Each structure stands twice: as structure tokens, then as C-alpha cells.
Amino acid sequence: MTSDERDTPDRVPGSRQGPPDFRIVAPANWYVLDLDPATRGTSIARVVQRRFGTADEPRMVQARRELTALLRGAARDAADNGAAYAALMDVLVDGVALSASLIVAMGDAPVDADGNPVTDPAALSQLLLATELVRVVDTALGPDAADRAGQAAGGHPEGAAQRGPAEPTGEPTDEPTDEPTDGADVEPAEIVALPAGPAVRMRRVTESGLAGSTGQTAHAAETQYFVAVPETDKMLVLTFGTPNVNFRWHFEELFDRIAQTLEWQWGARPA
Numbered sequence: 001m002t003s004d005e006r007d008t009p010d011r012v013p014g015s016r017q018g019p020p021d022f023r024i025v026a027p028a029n030w031y032v033l034d035l036d037p038a039t040r041g042t043s044i045a046r047v048v049q050r051r052f053g054t055a056d057e058p059r060m061v062q063a064r065r066e067l068t069a070l071l072r073g074a075a076r077d078a079a080d081n082g083a084a085y086a087a088l089m090d091v092l093v094d095g096v097a098l099s100a101s102l103i104v105a106m107g108d109a110p111v112d113a114d115g116n117p118v119t120d121p122a123a124l125s126q127l128l129l130a131t132e133l134v135r136v137v138d139t140a141l142g143p144d145a146a147d148r149a150g151q152a153a154g155g156h157p158e159g160a161a162q163r164g165p166a167e168p169t170g171e172p173t174d175e176p177t178d179e180p181t182d183g184a185d186v187e188p189a190e191i192v193a194l195p196a197g198p199a200v201r202m203r204r205v206t207e208s209g210l211a212g213s214t215g216q217t218a219h220a221a222e223t224q225y226f227v228a229v230p231e232t233d234k235m236l237v238l239t240f241g242t243p244n245v246n247f248r249w250h251f252e253e254l255f256d257r258i259a260q261t262l263e264w265q266w267g268a269r270p271a
Contacts, residue, residue, distance in 0.1 A: 119228035
């Protein structure tokens with residue numbers, strides 16, 4: 001997978017002898033991370049150059065250095081923990097830092113009391129998030145994967161990378177807060193329709209493990225999609241996150257639009 005800022009689909013390979021390919025479209029202002037260590041350096045350098053050019057001005061040199069470190073760290077963490085796809089958004093709009101992340105992982109489907117894989121969305125939605133669904137993400141990426149993605153996306157609010165040029169997005173520009181919004185921290189699971197098939201969607205606000213601006217624990221808003229992989233006992237998990245908790249409703253709309261681009265592609269069957 002190569003980093004690309006174009007609004008084009010990314011394809012992760014598969015075949016009829018295993019899980020299918022999946023394709024997903026990240027917005028044009030997101031960084032799609034190259035998870036291949038053999039090509040990661042070159043890909044990131046290309047992305048950074050497109051963002052900040054090659055000028056020797058100290059501010060731009062520092063911006064390139066910080067963005068390079070951000071992307072390398074995020075890509076390395078995602079790859080080391082088994083991600084199949086990862087992308088970040090990190091922009092500054094009217095003085096407000098906005099960031100988000102997406103990690104896609106494939107893991108074993110949860111099992112029922114008899115040890116049978118549960119891939120039916122109606123059955124999945126009945127399982128407890130803490131004891132079943134989260135295990136899919138933990139198995140594939142490790143229990144702190146979403147937090148690491150949030151740190152990568154929002155861990156440099158004063159960095160030069162966020163002082164670079166950013167196009168307006170139409171998002172609200174109120175000052176963000178580190179506290180969760182009013183309401184339940186975990187919303188009930190619901191079944192939603194995706195082009196890739198029915199999915200279970202979970203939303204929640206979690207502690208990110210980062211120190212907030214007031215010295216209190218910071219929070220992150222997270223949306224997860226659990227999609228059964230056709231003809232397998234696997235589950236594809238899309239984990240979106242943002243540290244901009246007070247903007248969560250706007251980000252959740254964006255996350256839903258991205259999830260709607262998910263689709264399967266099968267390779268040709270061997271003769």
C-alpha cells in the first residue's frame with residue numbers, strides 16, 4: 001500500500017483461496033499510510049514534499065521533519081500490529097487542529113458459547129462489546145491500537161505540520177475540548193447496510209491515555225464497524241477515531257461516508 005492524497009480507492013489484495021480484496025476510499029485530505037517497510041520511506045517522502053515542497057526556509061524544513069516523523073511512526077505502529085490499511089487526517093482550520101484516524105484490521109470472528117464463529121450481524125449485535133467484539137481488534141492490532149492511532153493523528157497539536165496550508169472543510173470552528181460530550185459514553189450496537197454487506201456499528205468515547213490541556217485524561221471518540229468477510233470465518237474491523245470529541249457528530253458523519261465506500265473484490269479463481 002502506498003501513501004496517496006488523492007480521493008481514489010485503495011485495494012488490498014486477496015483471492016478465492018483466501019479472504020477477498022477490500023477497497024476503501026479515504027478523503028483527499030487524508031494520508032493513506034504505506035505499511036510496506038520496503039517502500040514506506042520513499043512514499044512518505046513523496047507525500048511530505050507534496051504537502052510542504054522543498055524550500056529551505058527553516059519553518060518548512062521543520063514542518064517536513066515533523067510530518068515525516070508523524071507518518072513514519074503511525075505507519076510503523078500499524079504495520080507492526082497487523083493492520084491491513086491505515087490512514088490519518090491532520091489539518092488546521094481557522095486555528096483549530098482537527099485530526100482523525102482509520103485502522104482496518106482482519107481478525108477471527110467472535111465465537112458463541114459452543115465455539116462457533118458468529119458472523120451474522122443480528123447475532124453480533126447481541127454480543128457484549130467489552131467481552132466479544134473488542135477482542136477482534138485486540139487480537140489483530142493489540143489492545144491499544146486505537147489509542148496509538150489517536151496519538152498519531154492528534155499527538156502534535158502545536159507541530160509545524162498542522163501550521164501548514166489547509167483547505168476549509170466546512171467543519172465548525174469552536175475551540176475543542178478534552179472532555180467527552182454529554183450523553184452515554186457507549187452507544188448501543190446497531191446494524192447498518194454497507195456495499196460490502198450488513199455490518200455492526202459501535203460508537204463510544206474512550207480515554208485516550210493522553211494528558212489533556214487541563215492536565216486531565218483526554219478522551220477520543222471512536223466508531224467501529226464489524227463486517228463479516230465473505231466465505232470465511234473472519235471479521236474485518238474498521239476503527240475510526242478522533243481526539244476532537246466535541247466535534248464527534250460531524251466526524252461520525254464523515255466516518256460513515258468513508259465506511260460506505262468499503263467493497264469486496266475477488267481475484268480470479270485458479271483454473
